[in-house]
Amino acid sequence: xxxxxxxxxxxxxxxxxxxxxxxxxxxxxxxxxxxxxxxxxxxxxxxxxxxxxxxxxxxxxxxxxxxxxxxxxxxxxxxxxxxxxxxxxxxxxxxxxxxxxxxxxxxxxxxxxxxxxxxxxxxxxxxxxxxxxxxxxxxxxxxxxxxxxxxxxxxxxxxxxxxxxxxxxxxxxxxxxxxxxxxxxxxxxxxxxxxxxxxxxxxxxxxxxxxxxxxxxxxxxxxxxxxxxxxxxxxxxxxxxxxxxxxxxxxxxxxxxxxxxxxxxxxxxxxxxxxxxxxxxxxxxxxxxxxxxxxxxxxxxxxxxxxxxxxxxxxxxxxxxxxxxxxxxxxxxxxxxxxxxxxxxxxxxxxxxxxxxxxxxxxxxxxxxxxxxxxxxxxxxxxxxxxxxxxxxxxxxxxxxxxxxxxxxxxxxx
Amino acid sequence: xxxxxxxxxxxxxxxxxxxxxxxxxxxxxxxxxxxxxxxxxxxxxxxxxxxxxxxxxxxxxxxxxxxxxxxxxxxxxxxxxxxxxxxxxxxxxxxxxxxxxxxxxxxxxxxxxxxxxxxxxxxxxxxxxxxxxxxxxxxxxxxxxxxxxxxxxxxxxxxxxxxxxxxxxxxxxxxxxxxxxxxxxxxxxxxxxxxxxxxxxxxxxxxxxxxxxxxxxxxxxxxxxxxxxxxxxxxxxxxxxxxxxxxxxxxxxxxxxxxxxxxxxxxxxxxxxxxxxxxxxxxxxxxxxxxxxxxxxxxxxxxxxxxxxxxxxxxxxxxxx
Numbered sequence: 001x002x003x004x005x006x007x008x009x010x011x012x013x014x015x016x017x018x019x020x021x022x023x024x025x026x027x028x029x030x031x032x033x034x035x036x037x038x039x040x041x042x043x044x045x046x047x048x049x050x051x052x053x054x055x056x057x058x059x060x061x062x063x064x065x066x067x068x069x070x071x072x073x074x075x076x077x078x079x080x081x082x083x084x085x086x087x088x089x090x091x092x093x094x095x096x097x098x099x100x101x102x103x104x105x106x107x108x109x110x111x112x113x114x115x116x117x118x119x120x121x122x123x124x125x126x127x128x129x130x131x132x133x134x135x136x137x138x139x140x141x142x143x144x145x146x147x148x149x150x151x152x153x154x155x156x157x158x159x160x161x162x163x164x165x166x167x168x169x170x171x172x173x174x175x176x177x178x179x180x181x182x183x184x185x186x187x188x189x190x191x192x193x194x195x196x197x198x199x200x201x202x203x204x205x206x207x208x209x210x211x212x213x214x215x216x217x218x219x220x221x222x223x224x225x226x227x228x229x230x231x232x233x234x235x236x237x238x239x240x241x242x243x244x245x246x247x248x249x250x251x252x253x254x255x256x257x258x259x260x261x262x263x264x265x266x267x268x269x270x271x272x273x274x275x276x277x278x279x280x281x282x283x284x285x286x287x288x289x290x291x292x293x294x295x296x297x298x299x300x301x302x303x304x305x306x307x308x309x310x311x312x313x314x315x316x317x318x319x320x321x322x323x324x325x326x327x328x329x330x331x332x333x334x335x336x337x338x339x340x341x342x343x344x345x346x347x348x349x350x351x352x353x354x355x356x357x358x359x360x361x362x363x364x365x366x367x368x369x370x371x372x373x374x375x376x377x378x379x380x381x382x383x384x385x386x387x388x389x390x391x392x393x394x395x396x397x398x399x400x401x402x403x404x405x406x407x408x409x410x411x412x413x414x
Numbered sequence: 415x416x417x418x419x420x421x422x423x424x425x426x427x428x429x430x431x432x433x434x435x436x437x438x439x440x441x442x443x444x445x446x447x448x449x450x451x452x453x454x455x456x457x458x459x460x461x462x463x464x465x466x467x468x469x470x471x472x473x474x475x476x477x478x479x480x481x482x483x484x485x486x487x488x489x490x491x492x493x494x495x496x497x498x499x500x501x502x503x504x505x506x507x508x509x510x511x512x513x514x515x516x517x518x519x520x521x522x523x524x525x526x527x528x529x530x531x532x533x534x535x536x537x538x539x540x541x542x543x544x545x546x547x548x549x550x551x552x553x554x555x556x557x558x559x560x561x562x563x564x565x566x567x568x569x570x571x572x573x574x575x576x577x578x579x580x581x582x583x584x585x586x587x588x589x590x591x592x593x594x595x596x597x598x599x600x601x602x603x604x605x606x607x608x609x610x611x612x613x614x615x616x617x618x619x620x621x622x623x624x625x626x627x628x629x630x631x632x633x634x635x636x637x638x639x640x641x642x643x644x645x646x647x648x649x650x651x652x653x654x655x656x657x658x659x660x661x662x663x664x665x666x667x668x669x670x671x672x673x674x675x676x677x678x679x680x681x682x683x684x685x686x687x688x689x690x691x692x693x694x695x696x697x698x699x700x701x702x703x704x705x706x707x708x709x710x711x712x713x714x715x716x717x718x719x720x721x722x723x724x725x726x727x728x729x730x731x732x733x734x735x
Binding site: 194268 | 419531534538555558593620621
């Protein structure tokens, strides 16, 4: 094992809430006192930041089940190279993560793959069918850090309520992507002028708001912890704020692309900008950015959904939604810093501390004795995202060709 | 976006995907070219050699009778070889993708594909992937666009009312699902129509359509007041299922063009419909073929307009033979 010293680096510690320049050292995967002992490797950290490894609340590796889109090896390593040392896998693999056998299998695949550490959300209902509860207690024992029905809504409110009660009695957080299926109605674009002009079936903001209202009502009844994932609208932000103001145990995240793109990205039938929940209006984007700035939305995730080329080679409504996003999570986060929306420390909070709290994981900081799960960032490095340079199997991102400033230059897993 | 794709660097038609992005001079040129074909048509039997040796494939993934027929006639009158393919959506699920279908047919030296598909953006998709020497003509993609229908509608209007700037046009019915409405709106706006109205119940008016430059009316009588042209749209029967409307009867009562309603309007008001009509739904049967109706003229003009577009894309000099 090795010992590394990073000198004169800006240390962003979201657990301690400190932002300071100095040295940081680690030996055998543990952070140590930089003033003691010898180091095999000394890195000049001037102009660089170091922060705990990023925790991505939602990234699909497509493995098992759809390895033409990505494998555990390709995706967890693409994530790791981009500063993500842990990612959280939703249960919509094939087979669905709704029993311990699948958890064990995915763990085995993840262990062999290397790259980012893989946490799992178990299925809330069997087969994600929204009817019978999955064996949540067993899933918890097997290591799942939460439960969700993913992008498949729980249509029956009684089932949803019982699922919440059951999960709550086990101390499990229920992750919800709030999207009412009837209102979403198989649409592929935000309801508004762009979808209307392009003739795309649309998804009203109410699809998010109605679902959120229902879950919030059930939280009021049960006191269960709910995490809303991938918020897309200003109205969603309002509902979140009101629920939190009343002290309800509710948290939320947003996918990084929602903070930069709007439905205008669909112009010319750009299937790369087709995501669920959809990219919405500039006002929605502004509200989401403000909520990230204030900390109301405590986490930013990638919502990574890699696809093979064929999945996006069709007229837009016939393509599969989703963006290959682990490689742009930190770079887009850095844009928020360059835009003045977040301080570097606040970015570390949204990418590390917020997700850690949602998942109930041990805190990730830079104190001596902590695991050396680290991400070294050059915030000024100019680079361009080109498809050939991507490590993910999925090159499906609307950010292809764009210039970025800043990226992870070295990543360590403690 | 579409303009970059459908125009050459010199601003000429490379494909026809959408009315959006076509300039007023280009639209006018298409209509003028169509005029020449329409005139010649009166002298019967005349065939033009403009597309001699060219192959046009009508690739219809959605059922169509009149559009496909008029495209076929247009291509034949320009001396092209024409192939008609009606592809059931299911046959593309055999494993062949849309792109495979396009590439396979391109390999047969096809010069132009006339494409109708249920997915919005299908024509753009084909144009993005077509070989450089292959042209795509959009015969209707989902709810997005039906540019030749809009062109024939403009052609028909222009023959009766040459000055668009004096026109108030009311488009009535199922705007939400209508590619015809969207293309007509773009064309009317580019040609300078004074006012464009869309008229229908809220369930059939898509959100944000005002951004296309139209005024929304949810009441037929106020929507028709002062209108010079009434463009009716076909109401798809399957719309009853999705709770858009309670019944065709109620739709007819509130939004159908009846003889009684028409009688209240000035005699010079023009009535149009892209067909096929639903008698007793959006239009009372005997209004369809009344002296006010241009419905059959529209069908006839479809041929000249489609000849004009094909000639401008594939022929070298347009229709000045």
